[in-house]
Amino acid sequence: GAGVSQSPRYKVAKRGQDVALRCDPISGHVSLFWYQQALGQGPEFLTYFQNEAQLDKSGLPSDRFFAERPEGSVSTLKIQRTQQEDSAVYLCASSATSGSSILTGELFFGEGSRLTVL
């Protein structure tokens, strides 16, 4: 597609529910990132994929958070047993670069999925 597409754009969940957020990166982009942006804050790194391999998941805040990219394109971020502190905008970004070049290459961001946990 023309850009990074995320769905749903808005999600309201009751505490304890599971949610799944989808990211469709730019076609052919090798690298994919998930970030969490709390209200009034900058995005914080969650996890990184190079193709289907999850190379870094050090930013995932708890074992309730799980991400996958099984075929190296679309990615899903799943949050189990949601808590109020999970309320945030979840941003997906993709890049054509990989390896060490990922540190200097441009990331293309989606518009985000806003999760509200009641």
Next chain:
Amino acid sequence: AQSVTQLDSHVSVSEGTPVLLRCNYSSSYSPSLFWYVQHPNKGLQLLLKYTSAATLVKGINGFEAEFKKSETSFHLTKPSAHMSDAAEYFCVVSERTGRRALTFGSGTRLQVQP
């Protein structure tokens, strides 16, 4: 470890006047530095980046930034603000070695008054 401090959470300027958004960084290694802009209900967009070439970096829409190692700063400037510049701006650092993650500052909201 790397970190970024954006010194102002809000900046307000009049249309046609200069813009200065301040950013200081901390990095254990030689960093790459970026400025991203976020318009309401839009995705983050790269304005410019520094990756060890020229210390004065020019970006899109007339923005530029200067990497000053001695001051550990990477301030964003524009000679003349336009109404369309109103947005949230993020200073971002990544280390050349280490984890593949960008570290974002907390953001500066730029308001442009007519």
